[in-house]
Amino acid sequence: MPSELRNRLRLLPRMSKAQLLDLWQELYGKTPPPKIRRELMVPFLAYRMQERQYGGLKTSTRSELRHIARHLDRKPSGALRVRTRIKPGTRLCRQWRGKMHEIFVTESGYEYLGVGYRSLSKMARKITGTQWSGPAFFGLKKLNDLPGNPDE
Numbered sequence: 001m002p003s004e005l006r007n008r009l010r011l012l013p014r015m016s017k018a019q020l021l022d023l024w025q026e027l028y029g030k031t032p033p034p035k036i037r038r039e040l041m042v043p044f045l046a047y048r049m050q051e052r053q054y055g056g057l058k059t060s061t062r063s064e065l066r067h068i069a070r071h072l073d074r075k076p077s078g079a080l081r082v083r084t085r086i087k088p089g090t091r092l093c094r095q096w097r098g099k100m101h102e103i104f105v106t107e108s109g110y111e112y113l114g115v116g117y118r119s120l121s122k123m124a125r126k127i128t129g130t131q132w133s134g135p136a137f138f139g140l141k142k143l144n145d146l147p148g149n150p151d152e
Contacts, residue, residue, distance in 0.1 A: 012042045092138045
């Protein structure tokens with residue numbers, strides 16, 4: 001962490017509320033929410049300063065957070081299934097009808113036989129010619145976790 005940023009972060013807890021309000025305006029380009037407590041402003045400002053220094057959340061992370069928020073809006077006390085994350089560079093292998101199929105996980109999705117896909121299920125369909133859950137086909141999801149399984 002650059003020393004200038006480290007020093008600014010260390011100063012935040014000692015700043016007055018008026019100074020924090022000014023800094024909020026500078027960093028966010030708008031006034032803070034009315035009646036926000038000083039104790040809440042400090043971590044928000046610290047995050048924003050680091051975000052500007054190092055960059056914000058990845059698009060995929062923002063998308064996952066929106067997914068979680070939508071779920072919580074619909075079912076505030078409902079169980080949430082978190083999407084499985086596979087790191088780019090991972091190779092998924094599946095033998096189907098005597099042939100080995102390799103899938104490569106990329107930053108933007110998946111690659112099979114040199115063609116990019118955004119969905120494992122589309123690749124499973126291409127391989128099998130039938131409707132499959134991609135995560136189940138490639139062994140990322142247990143078959144008994146799928147909806148409609150008689151074991152449920």
